[in-house]
Amino acid sequence: MKVKFVISDEFLDIAAKVRGLMDHFTQLGTVLASGRNTIRIFDLDQHRINIKSFKRPNIINRFVYKYFRKSKAQRSFEYATRLLEMGVGTPKPVAFCEHIDLSGLRASFYASEHLDAQLT
Template identity: 50%
Template structure:
């Protein structure tokens, strides 16, 4: 087993190894997905979560063994880079990779478990969510800072931003599900708008987001920002709905 533990958590190495070795029979299930599973554990005086990534197919086993970084390793490294850039994400603690004679096997990403008030998803799904406009505008400011630092978060979707309420109407934002991310010297306008296209199907939210983004981005007018952001949002939603219809037809035929 290959592992890397953050320098601040080296003293917990035996405990972390024990959690990984007994992952299937210990911990509290937090997310039980088709592809990945997240469990909660106690480490010192903090709660941590351990994300177990699904064993890849045979082709990716070879790729992760020799050519590509695993999702767990990427998550750890990207979280570290985000924090170095002043972008919120749960504290990275460790990653583990298991290898077998068949190639790459399980991998695990360990991070701090944050207690938060909501995710971006609640703003989409709950009508008249308290203080929604203020939260959304601050989220756009957060996303703009991300863009200004050249960070392209490829999974910038409703469930992947955790939001914590602070005093005086202020909110903090934390990115999760980090294994797909690009770091650039500069993000062009098109990439910025595409990066915000997976967040909501609601045009009124896009109008508000465009208004706030225009206050921060002087290279384009509010009208240009709105037109582009809605174009990519609408395009994504149409493709998403087509994918759902295809899956339903396929399952029905089976």
């Protein structure tokens, strides 16, 4: 299985730990939301991060995400980066990870900084 892991320059010091959390996602962290996708919160050194595990794509989409389209995890990472560059407030992107095998994309994860915000 091929693994694609990309981390933001700001978080290079915790890259191995973030990758480990993604590799053991179902056993660690506190569940924040569970449904089609699952979000877990992790405390890591001085950082609090959210990792989102995207729903496993069907066989057709596995193939499409492998060859033709960026994964939801990669798009989340890139869009958050662009929003911050434009001055739009959004949690800092930490990393994304994709697990790819012969049939295509098997699993994908997106990590971002956790923000404690009160919404009204």
